[in-house]
Amino acid sequence: MATSTNVLSSFINPTAIATTPKSFLTPPSSFTPFTSSNSSLTKSLKMNVVPKKSFTCKSQVSENVNTKNAQELFVYELSERDRGSPAYLRLSNKSVNTLGDLVPFSNKLYTGDLQKCIGITTGICILIQYNEERKGDRYEAIYRLHFGNYGHLAVQGPYLTYEDIIH
Secondary structure (H helix, E strand, O other), X not given: OHHHHHHHHHHOOHHHOOOOOOOOOOOOOOOOOOOOOOHHHHHHOOOOOOOOOOOOOOOOOOOOOOOOOOOOOOEEEEOOOOOOOOOOEOOOOOOOOOOOXXXXXXXXXXXXXXXXXXXXXXXXXXXXXXXXXXXXXXEEEEEEEEOHHHOEEEEEEEEEOOOOOOO
């Protein structure tokens, strides 16, 4: 460890390191440039300023969007239980479902007419709530639909054991 500290001290100027803790949630008002006693390293590192841009993603089609060219994709995800999936990982070591339990899975994707397997899904569900009234669990699901050379779709959302959800 002493060797690595020695090596770092030859590249980093100790006065450039802030010692007061700051929240990582609030951005600094200005960035100070990186300084080094090694001039060739300092010349190769430059601060790039990127303008702030916003990004908006809407989950519903708005009224003024031209949907004439929209395409629909119909697929079925089937768990044939031939892939050792799903696996239930009980992190609490209890015999009942507990908040935080994980369910990694992998299923097959079929065309809308169920005639051809066109890919797989891979993902994980995290148990986040037990609904006493409906006697079921609510999971947060994070998964991808892989279509081979055609790409993939990333999906995140609820998975409920007490009612059907159609995405």
